Amino acid sequence: MSETGWFDEDSRRLVRPFAMARGRTRPDRYDLDMITLVVAVAPPERRRADPGQAEILEICSHPLSVAEVAAKADLPMVVVKVLLSDLIESGDVIFRPPVGRGTANDPDLLRAVLDGLRRL
Amino acid sequence: MVSVDSEPVAPRLERSAVKILVAGGFGVGKTTMVGSVSEIVPLRTEEVLTSAGAAVDDLTGVSGKTTTTVALDFGRITVNQALVLYLFGTPGQERFWFMWDELATGSLGAVVLADTRRLDSCFAAVDFFESRGIPFVVGVNCFDGAPRHPVRQVREAIDLAPGVPVVHCDVRDRESSKEVLVTLVEHLLQTVR
Numbered sequence: 001m002s003e004t005g006w007f008d009e010d011s012r013r014l015v016r017p018f019a020m021a022r023g024r025t026r027p028d029r030y031d032l033d034m035i036t037l038v039v040a041v042a043p044p045e046r047r048r049a050d051p052g053q054a055e056i057l058e059i060c061s062h063p064l065s066v067a068e069v070a071a072k073a074d075l076p077m078v079v080v081k082v083l084l085s086d087l088i089e090s091g092d093v094i095f096r097p098p099v100g101r102g103t104a105n106d107p108d109l110l111r112a113v114l115d116g117l118r119r120l
Numbered sequence: 121m122v123s124v125d126s127e128p129v130a131p132r133l134e135r136s137a138v139k140i141l142v143a144g145g146f147g148v149g150k151t152t153m154v155g156s157v158s159e160i161v162p163l164r165t166e167e168v169l170t171s172a173g174a175a176v177d178d179l180t181g182v183s184g185k186t187t188t189t190v191a192l193d194f195g196r197i198t199v200n201q202a203l204v205l206y207l208f209g210t211p212g213q214e215r216f217w218f219m220w221d222e223l224a225t226g227s228l229g230a231v232v233l234a235d236t237r238r239l240d241s242c243f244a245a246v247d248f249f250e251s252r253g254i255p256f257v258v259g260v261n262c263f264d265g266a267p268r269h270p271v272r273q274v275r276e277a278i279d280l281a282p283g284v285p286v287v288h289c290d291v292r293d294r295e296s297s298k299e300v301l302v303t304l305v306e307h308l309l310q311t312v313r
Contacts, residue, residue, distance in 0.1 A: 034222055035137040035206050063135055065206060067194055071163035078167070096133040098226055099203075105312050109203075113138065113228070114305045116199030120157065120298050 030088055032066050032081045035098045039063040042092035056083050057092060138199075139206040140304065141224065143249070144233030145241025149261045150209035151193045153233065153291035157298055158195025158207060165192050192223075207301075210245070224248075229304050230256040233291065236269050239277050246278055255311055257285040259300040283311075 030036075040057045059072045070080040087093035099109060142150045155162045169188050190211040197205040208223060230249050234242040242258070249256040260274055269277075271286045280286065285303050289296045 035139050037137055039133055041131045070165045076167050094131055094133050096136045098137045107312050110305055110309045113199050117301050
């Protein structure tokens, strides 16, 4: 799987991501959102040989959103979600869902955001 | 090698995220605004959307569906130790992002950027947020040489509801972009009260 020489650049753009996810495109197990935060918790010696997973673990060595991981890995989010789901399943990555829809109207939350923006 | 002795508690990620969308017509300055306030160089992901209404969930038989690739630019602002704010610039020239539920769902609110030289390019975004009940403010981006129409005139031209704030801004300027976001969150707070 580490050989990508079969493909030209155009097909690689599409084939590589979905090959990395082994054809799976439904990561619904954890319902990961584009701003779900993820961070690797696995000690280095437990890290996987799988190059796709290793790359993801490397990228999320500090907390990042799913969208950031996707951008840094140059992969579509849908693929990154599959890879992350596996890593969550194996205990190598932990995650935190975004602040929920109901709490988006929480005045304390909004005040915190306002304070943060004013400090910029 | 990292020792993990005496670590009885399962690790927990003590931080979560919220998002604000930056919408408006093509070339109105969405990515510029994201970049001017973001603490990171804006990042980009390219997503494949289908006519079914979301980021692709199933590529088998995808040839029979209408698909399109949209580039999504976004930035990040660390609000505090426990909270990160992401700013997503909605894909400009594509009408397809309106079908992307995940992008709009759960957002705190939105900034609709308007260009007075082609005000109609923001109508679609305004309609979208109104219909979804997502609170928004309108930022009139003052391009060099663009006529500075009074806020009231812009409001009438867009036919905005009375409560929706309209502000002039220069999205290249960090302070100005920041002010637009502050206006949005103040507006959100007023709506909550």
